[in-house]
Amino acid sequence: xxxxxxxxxxxxxxxxxxxxxxxxxxxxxxxxxxxxxxxxxxxxxxxxxxxxxxxxxxxxxxxxxxxxxxxxxxxxxxxxxxxxxxxxxxxxxxxxxxxxxxxxxxxxxxxxxxxxxxxxxxxxxxxxxxxxxxxxxxxxxxxxxxx
Numbered sequence: 001x002x003x004x005x006x007x008x009x010x011x012x013x014x015x016x017x018x019x020x021x022x023x024x025x026x027x028x029x030x031x032x033x034x035x036x037x038x039x040x041x042x043x044x045x046x047x048x049x050x051x052x053x054x055x056x057x058x059x060x061x062x063x064x065x066x067x068x069x070x071x072x073x074x075x076x077x078x079x080x081x082x083x084x085x086x087x088x089x090x091x092x093x094x095x096x097x098x099x100x101x102x103x104x105x106x107x108x109x110x111x112x113x114x115x116x117x118x119x120x121x122x123x124x125x126x127x128x129x130x131x132x133x134x135x136x137x138x139x140x141x142x143x144x145x146x147x
């Protein structure tokens with residue numbers, strides 16, 4: 001079905017004054033335009049977005065390394081683990097929408113870039129994995145400002 005066919009169908013629906021048919025055709029056109037837009041966006045994605053998405057996803061899971069040095073009772077560790085898991089899951093959702101090209105996710109990624117650079121001040125007391133995570137996040141964040 002081409003765009004001309006859709007236009008002809010809309011004109012026929014308006015001529016017949018069938019409200020249900022008009023609504024159905026308008027929803028169909030909207031859905032087709034949405035799918036076409038998403039396919040276009042997916043083809044036009046810069047490689048830098050894909051690379052930074054993969055790097056952020058890899059570094060996001062290293063957040064669990066922050067729990068290694070905690071000397072707390074088991075019940076506290078379980079609660080902290082659940083909180084970390086929820087925050088990491090939210091991070092992956094934002095990363096997914098960033099990769100898909102959603103503007104709100106791009107803004108959140110840019111705002112957390114400032115936090116990633118601010119975390120460099122916690123570098124010295126951290127374990128090796130946390131240091132790798134902090135330096136990696138700062139490098140990815142700096143790529144946003146230079147790119």
